[in-house]
Amino acid sequence: MSKIDPKDIQKRMDRISEIFSDIVSHAETVSKTRCPYRNRHDHCTAEFRCRNQQAAETEEAPLVCGHEGEFDYRSAWESNPLLHARATKKLDEIGKAAAKRRADARRKKTD
Template sequence: MAADREKPTRADYQARLDKISSIFADMVKYADAVSMTRCPYKNRFDACTAQFGCRYQKREPESETVACTSDDKLDYRTAWDKNQASKDEMRERLRSGRTSGSKD
């Protein structure tokens, strides 16, 4: 059966690669945007994996899990960004994003 199929042409192969690249590019773009404000210690189950205290941690009764209650609107990058203009620009971008309701 498989021998009956024609091999894809170079153009077909490139078109498939382009489609896959496009899909992954969108995923990466979204992950980059989310990583700007989502705590790096918050896992996909909204549990905190940090080995230190945080005001957003909530201990679950009768469980070893520590929940993360962050609203994902914090901008922790300013803690190490020394360029004031860059900080101000990011704060403005975050403010405008929240008021417009967009989730680029």
């Protein structure tokens, strides 16, 4: 069994660190101009309105991101993404309460 040379390990670790620091640096640069909601097909995956959203060729197709990458994309966002989840939950609760009221009313009519 061969012995592991600590200097060789350190050399490899330094190389890996160098590679990862380049990746992180590039990701940080890209994140300033590429919206995180834009997927690799240039579709917008955001669940809120944004002025950069463009209609796709068909109604069923997802919205297309029209951001050119020349300015900060966040200024086009029209709502707080965190509020969307809260609003969706509230609408779901309202819908369930209304369905329960309708079911109760139907039950009373049949009794």
